[in-house]
Amino acid sequence: MDHFLYRDGILHAEDVPLTEIAAQVGTPFYVYSTATLTRHYRVFQEALDGLDHLICYAMKANSNMAVLRLFADLGAGMDVVSGGEFRRAIAAGVPGERIVFSGVGKTPGEMRLALEHGIRQFNVESEPELQALSQVAVATGTTAPIAIRVNPDVDARTHAKIATGKSENKFGIPIARAREVYAMAAALPGIDVIGIDVHIGSQLTELEPYQNAFRLVAELTEALRADGHDIRRLDLGGGLGIPYERANSAPPLPFDYGRVVKETVGHLGCEIEIEPGRLIAGNAGLMVASTIYVKEGEGRSFLILDGAMNDLIRPAMYEAHHDIVPVVEPVPGTEQQPIDIVGPVCESGDTFAKQRLMPPVAAGDLVAFRSAGAYGAVMASEYNSRPLVPEVLVHGDQFAVVRARPTYEEMIERDSIPAWMD
Template structure:
């Protein structure tokens, strides 16, 4: 469910017509709904209501705008970060360090030090070299680093190959067969405190069975580690629950069903539960609003050329991802529809959002919206072709604010400098 609906013939974000945002901010522009973000977070809270000892750590990489982080942090969310930049964003948004989990395969010593000095809930450690480096850093500044080892359970998440993270060939985590050995090593290191076990098998999962398999392995490992003398009191289960990108398809499992799988597999261990949803909170809470520049007749096909491009929303080019594309102005039932290839203006054939999209007759200057663009949209955007980063807007009922402005060309160009010899 989201809060983007047609009212009086115009697609609105909550009570704000998208035509108004386009008029005042310009296009392309990302638009987020406060009500949708809030509802999706609370649905996860309800899914884990069977255990008061839990923390929902929003995956910052999905949408890292500080206003979004502030909104979720004020609702009680923790944060899952994968860089010191994301850590700084979370702290700037007012999230305390004891609600921030630091994940990622390539943490540097500087990042470790800054997080330890600023306060951190735990490091999800992904390799033995990282474990040794963290111990050295912690000792050097007289701190203790709380850790969970990320364990790779070798479970196929049945998702896109580029976002699967829990198979043996993936770069993430420590093989589950070696987990007890590495935990034993961690227990001997100064500056390290073992607090739990971490696992994350992938993103955009639409089947609960891989979770059930992985969490079953996590439960067995937890019992074995406790028998080895480790104080395992926290389980970080990762995130990855999928969202419905296609409204005409069967919906993925609901968070309440996901929460029940957690309860059935690890609920009897008496551990604090952490989960790290990102896409499921932010994805359907945002749209990308764009304007038709040209309607072009090609050889055997028609194109809609938009002012949005692959540098603004790269998921279709990178993953072959689908986003429903809809007109902002509602057309009457029975309006004749035409088939379009929807493309952007970037000089790449890959700058194609979708082929054969059935839309009512679209004219130059009309607005379209890409649904489900709140996650991995703005955060993955770039200035390729020297195109300014897309602005971001947050809507709250009948009001809206620009939470990331569109940079001017002068602002973009003055970030660069000529060497002295020029």
């Protein structure tokens, strides 16, 4: 469910017409719905009702400060994967005891930062990381609470670039070696073993991979408790998919995911953490672009937009699909024709869709990319010296720019000319 609907022939974000935002902000831009973000967070809360749990929003999906502040005010925790994300979470008002630090390459400096501010837990991904964390904790006179991320070798049946739970992926410790590594952790100074972490991938559209992974985690919990470890928290990751192609896909609902959690690990008496990102933020955002030209090529037509792969890289990087719709609602019965939808960047990969059926669109017309609230603006760049795409947050009939588009002067002034060139 989202709050992007046509009213009086114009696509709105909640109660704000997108044409009004475009007139004030310019295109391309991202727009997020407060009501949708809130609703999606609460749906996960309802799905885990009855379990001791914390929803730790996966910041990598969308780390805009206004979005983070919204979730902080709702009581969410945060899943961070860098020192920069940790700093953003703290600045947004999330206390350290609600922050989980994940990622395979935590540096000693990042570990020290988290320990100084307080941290809910580190999700440790390797033995060298475990030893480094012990050293930092001892040096700072603190204790690091940890869960060890186990790799269950479960096929998530998702895109290869976002699968994380197979043995060939870089993430976690093979589950077959878990008891050995937990014994090592328990013997290290400055380390408090509190739980188990597992995450098998992103954009999952089936529940069976979760069932398989969570059952393995349940078995491991019993085995580790038998070894004397006080396993009291299970971090089950995130990854539940969203319907990018609304007409053809219906991924499992959070309620069904919650049922799987309760059936597989609910009997263990552990606190449950989950780390949704895409499902909370994805359908809560659009990217809006303007048509520059409609070009007739040899045997095909091209819709050339002012939005490009540097603004929304998912189609180029993952062959990802986004529904693309006109901001002005087509008249019912309008005939659609196949067209390639592309951006202005000098790369053939700057293509959003090939032979996509679209109603007639003319130069100057606005189009909206649906399901763009996750892994959109957060992955944007200034390639081709194109200004970073701005972000807008809507709340009812109000909207605010929550990240401004930089000026060309600001972009250029970030660089410096060495003295010997003057």
